[in-house]
Amino acid sequence: EPSTQSLPPREFTSPPAEHALRGDLVCELDDVAPRPRHPDAFRPWTHEPYCIHPVEKTLLGFCTFTNADFMGGRGLSLVTLPDLAQAIMERTTMAISSSPRPAIKAGETIFLDYPALLISRDSVEVFEPEERIRMNWMALLQLPDAGRGEVRDMASDGKYKDELDNLVAMNSLGVQYAGFRQYGTFPEAAKMNHDCIPNTYYRFNDTTLAVEVFAIRDVKPGEELTYSYVDGLQEIPYKDRHRLLGSQFHFECNCSICGDTASRRESNRRRDNIKNAKAALNEVSDDAAQVVALCKKLLRLYGEEGMILPRPLTAEIAAYAANQMGDAKEALRYAKIARDYWSIIAGPHSSEVTRLEELIRAPKDHGSYKPKAGEAAEESMGAGGGSGQEMMEDEDEEAVLDAVRAAMLKAKKVAKESGVGEKEQEKLVEQAVQAALKRAMSKDEL
Ligand SMILES: C[S@@+](CC[C@H](N)C(=O)[O-])C[C@H]1O[C@@H](n2cnc3c(N)ncnc32)[C@H](O)[C@@H]1O
Known part of the structure; x- marks a missing residue:
C-alpha cells in the first residue's frame, strides 16, 4: 500500500476513463482542478491533487500537485510521488509568500540574492558621463534574457537623465568589493520597499557575491519586509528625510513614521531626544x-x-x-x-x-574594570595577605616586609586607578598596609 498519510484527505482515485484512454491528450480547461473554496482544504497545495496509479491500486501512485503561491505567485507544480512532494514542500515553505509568511526571528536569514549588475561607484568620478553610461548599458544588454528582463522590470524614475542611472540609483544596495564601493543591483532585494524603521538589514559576502537579507527584529507572519534605502537616518526628522528621499529616490515615504502627521510628530520628538x-x-x-x-x-x-x-x-x-x-x-x-x-x-x-x-x-x-574605592582597599588586602601568607611559610622576617611592600604597591596602583582624590588614596594605601601587616603578623604568631 502506498503511504497515504501525507496525502490530503482524499482517497487515491482512478483517473477518469477518458483521460486514461486518450492517446494524444489535449489539455482542456476542464482538466484543471478548481481552487477549493477553503484555501487550506489541500494545504500545502492550492488545488486538489490529481492522482493516478498505474494498473493496480496496490502500486505507487503519482499526483499533480500545485502551489500557485510559490515564489510570490510565480507558482510551482510537481508531478511526483506524494511523499516526495510533501518533503519538497516542507523544505520550501519559506518561498510561499502570498499565504502568510511564517514568523521570522531576529537574526534569521530571510533570503540570499545575487547581483545582476555590480557597478563601481568610482566610475562616476573617473569617467565622462557618456562613456560611463555606455559601459553601464553594455553591462545590462550583455546579460542573458532572464537577468536582463529582471533588471528592466525594476523602477527607474529619478532625477538623472539616463534611465539606467535612475534604475541603478533606485534599486541598488551599497556593497564593498575588496574595499571598493559598488552599486549592487539585486533583483530580489530590489522588490523590497524602504522603511525609516526597517525590519531587515543585509550583509554582502564578497567571496560568493551573495547578499544576505536578515531580520533585525522578530517579524510577524505576513508582515512586509523592508530595509532602509539610506544609512544613518537615525536622528533625521521627518522634514529632512522627506527632502532626502524625495531628491534621491523620487518618492514620498509612507512608512510607519512618515505616513501621517501624528506619527511624524511623535517620531520627531523622540528623534530630537535621541x-x-x-x-x-x-x-x-x-x-x-x-x-x-x-x-x-x-x-x-x-x-x-x-x-x-x-x-x-x-x-x-x-x-x-x-x-x-x-x-x-x-x-x-x-x-x-x-x-x-x-x-x-x-x-x-x-x-x-x-x-x-x-x-x-x-x-x-577585563581591561576596563576599575574597582570601586572601597573595594580597592579590600582587593589590595587580599593580594597583600595572600602573598604574605606564602612568605610566612618560611618564617622569614624579610618576607613579611616583602609582603607588606607588595601590598602597598598594589594598593597604590589600585587607589590611583580608582580615580579618588590624593588624600583618599593615601588613606586606602595606609589601610591596605595595616591589613597586610596584621595578617602577616598573625600568621607569624601562629
Ligand atoms: C526598489 S523599488 C521597491 C519595490 C517596488 N515597490 C516594486 O513594487 O517594485 C522602489 C520603489 O518603491 C516605492 N517605494 C519604496 N519604498 C517606499 C515607501 N516607503 N513609501 C512609498 N513608496 C515606496 C517607490 O515607488 C520607489 O520608487
Whole structure:
C-alpha cells in the first residue's frame, strides 16, 4: 500500500476513463482542478491533487500537485510521488509568500540574492558621463534574457537623465568589493520597499557575491519586509528625510513614521531626544556614571522609536563605563545586551560578539574594570595577605616586609586607578598596609 498519510484527505482515485484512454491528450480547461473554496482544504497545495496509479491500486501512485503561491505567485507544480512532494514542500515553505509568511526571528536569514549588475561607484568620478553610461548599458544588454528582463522590470524614475542611472540609483544596495564601493543591483532585494524603521538589514559576502537579507527584529507572519534605502537616518526628522528621499529616490515615504502627521510628530520628538542625548554623551565621555545614565536613556529612546541598529554599540559603551565604575554586575548586564544585538546585526561569530564574550566571561579581569574605592582597599588586602601568607611559610622576617611592600604597591596602583582624590588614596594605601601587616603578623604568631 502506498503511504497515504501525507496525502490530503482524499482517497487515491482512478483517473477518469477518458483521460486514461486518450492517446494524444489535449489539455482542456476542464482538466484543471478548481481552487477549493477553503484555501487550506489541500494545504500545502492550492488545488486538489490529481492522482493516478498505474494498473493496480496496490502500486505507487503519482499526483499533480500545485502551489500557485510559490515564489510570490510565480507558482510551482510537481508531478511526483506524494511523499516526495510533501518533503519538497516542507523544505520550501519559506518561498510561499502570498499565504502568510511564517514568523521570522531576529537574526534569521530571510533570503540570499545575487547581483545582476555590480557597478563601481568610482566610475562616476573617473569617467565622462557618456562613456560611463555606455559601459553601464553594455553591462545590462550583455546579460542573458532572464537577468536582463529582471533588471528592466525594476523602477527607474529619478532625477538623472539616463534611465539606467535612475534604475541603478533606485534599486541598488551599497556593497564593498575588496574595499571598493559598488552599486549592487539585486533583483530580489530590489522588490523590497524602504522603511525609516526597517525590519531587515543585509550583509554582502564578497567571496560568493551573495547578499544576505536578515531580520533585525522578530517579524510577524505576513508582515512586509523592508530595509532602509539610506544609512544613518537615525536622528533625521521627518522634514529632512522627506527632502532626502524625495531628491534621491523620487518618492514620498509612507512608512510607519512618515505616513501621517501624528506619527511624524511623535517620531520627531523622540528623534530630537535621541539627538540631544547623543550630543550630551559626547560631552561627558570622562564621567563614567553619566555615560551609563545617558546610554540607558538612549537605549530607552531607541526602544520607543523601534530603532535596532544603534543599540549594540550604545549598550557596549554602557558596559565599559559601568565596569570602569567598578560595577561589574551592571557591566555584565549591558555586555549581554550588546552581545545579543551584535549577534543579530554582525552575526553570532562576529568579532563584536567575541569581544563582548571576553567581558562577559570575567568582567573584573577585563581591561576596563576599575574597582570601586572601597573595594580597592579590600582587593589590595587580599593580594597583600595572600602573598604574605606564602612568605610566612618560611618564617622569614624579610618576607613579611616583602609582603607588606607588595601590598602597598598594589594598593597604590589600585587607589590611583580608582580615580579618588590624593588624600583618599593615601588613606586606602595606609589601610591596605595595616591589613597586610596584621595578617602577616598573625600568621607569624601562629
Ligand atoms: C526598489 S523599488 C521597491 C519595490 C517596488 N515597490 C516594486 O513594487 O517594485 C522602489 C520603489 O518603491 C516605492 N517605494 C519604496 N519604498 C517606499 C515607501 N516607503 N513609501 C512609498 N513608496 C515606496 C517607490 O515607488 C520607489 O520608487
